[in-house]
Amino acid sequence: MSYLPDAQLSDTLPRLVQTRLLQTFEASNFPNIGRPDDQLSVDVTLATELRAFEIDAGNGNVATVTVNAKLVDERRGAIFASQIFTASTPATLDPTATAIAALDKSLQNVMNQILQWTAKTA
Incomplete structure (x- = not known):
């Protein structure tokens, strides 16, 4: 196991990922987007779970991000779609900026x- 000694996150990782996801949806003009604490009246919620946010130094320095996403029908309280998304990018651990860019x-x-x-699904 290794770490990036000069790297520091500005917030908790799940919160940062949630913010990036929100920004991605807003930039695409996706309708009716908000954070869970916005108390919006919605029919469908996108729930996410961060499964990986790492650089695998033992496997050729590959930056991997994996997120499990679920679409929840709020009226019925049931998940109607779920999928795991992953992406990998070659990385280096030195300098730290290059590793962060890969992530x-x-x-x-x-x-x-x-x-x-x-x-497509909602």
Whole structure:
């Protein structure tokens, strides 16, 4: 196991990923987007679980992001669609900025996959 000694997140990782996902949807002009704490009246909720946000140094320095996404029908309280999204990008651990750029590229790829899936499925 290794870590990036000069890297520091500005918030908790799940919160940062949620913010990036929200920004991805807003940039695409997807209708009726908000955070869970916005208390919107919605029919469908997109629930996500961050499964991986890492650089695998033992496997050739690959930055991988994996997110499980679920679409929930709020009227029935039931999940009607679920899918796991993943993306990997070659990375290096030195300098730290290069590693972060690889993680960012993988994250953006996953966010775009989720956006396209949601648009088709919801």
